[in-house]
Amino acid sequence: MAVAQLICELPADTCPKAAPGFGKRAVPGQHRDADPHFGHLPPREASIASYLDRLPEGADISVKTLARTTPYGQCALRTALRLISEAGHLRRTRETVLGTDGSYHHITRTHFSRTPRPDSWWEAYTRGEHPTDATGAGGHADTGAAPPGGRRRTADSAAPARSQAYRVLAGLGRTDPRLTLGAGECAALEPLLRQWFVRGTGEQEAVRVLTAGLPSTVHHPAALVRRRLHDKLPPHAPAPDPTGPLMECTLCQKPGRPHALPGGLCRTCRGEPTPPPRINTEHHRAQVQRVREAAGFTLRPAFGRLGGGAPRPA
16 A cells, blocks of 8 residues: 555656657546546556556556556556556557658557546547547546536537547647647648548657748748648558557557457456367368469379289289
8 A cells, every 4th residue: 555655646757758659648538527546446556547647648658667667566567557458448559650761660559548448439449430438437528517516617618529630730839839720720721631640640740740840930820731731741551451450468569459359458368268270171272282283293093992903913
């Protein structure tokens, strides 16, 4: 209990930043009255989840980094992350992004949710959707509806749901005041930036391209952003896998489909036995026959029957 209290008192700036594109990513649609102390988890897991919740975006929350910044060892952290993942707070995904050198790279992203989410929610989220559920574990969605005993916000104060492209465009002014855009300009440029995301460009890469090398004075920010969105449109990304996006096991980073990783864990990390491989005998025989024909081998008929045949000369 004393160690759990110690990690709860750790400042959020003790954890270093991860490489660009990696690190912690908070999911949207957090419940306003979700338990910030994670009381539904055991004390150790609750303290670690609370620490992860307080970390900023892009923080390195790998097991080795957490072992250096928290009082827990790697074995304890692996067990804690497994329970936090099974509770619906943590998932790891594998994505393909366009690098600065023009090539595509596979990166692992860690997504954290203060509100526990079911496997169906995470599966929809990995497909690029932003599902909204009003039945999180012990919470109300932050949509303007007041919790029991709270004060209800007016309809005018409830912000409408915005797409990823709109949020990036609206945030350009915070990165560089010279690219401050209005609501109408963000809505008009939104379809152009959405094409970048379809082609595999990440948010940070899009912001970097749009804000790099600006002139000292920008008289028309919307026109400049529109021109860059047209001229610097990245090439098409590789054809997506028709079977869907990939998720990684929270503990061993083994890739798999979301439906094959319930709780964010693979079969081995869940302690389940691995099923024996299925062998298609007919397919195997046909493949062997094709190899033989391609190599020019033919099966010669047997001469006579076993134990029979032509008699030897005297």
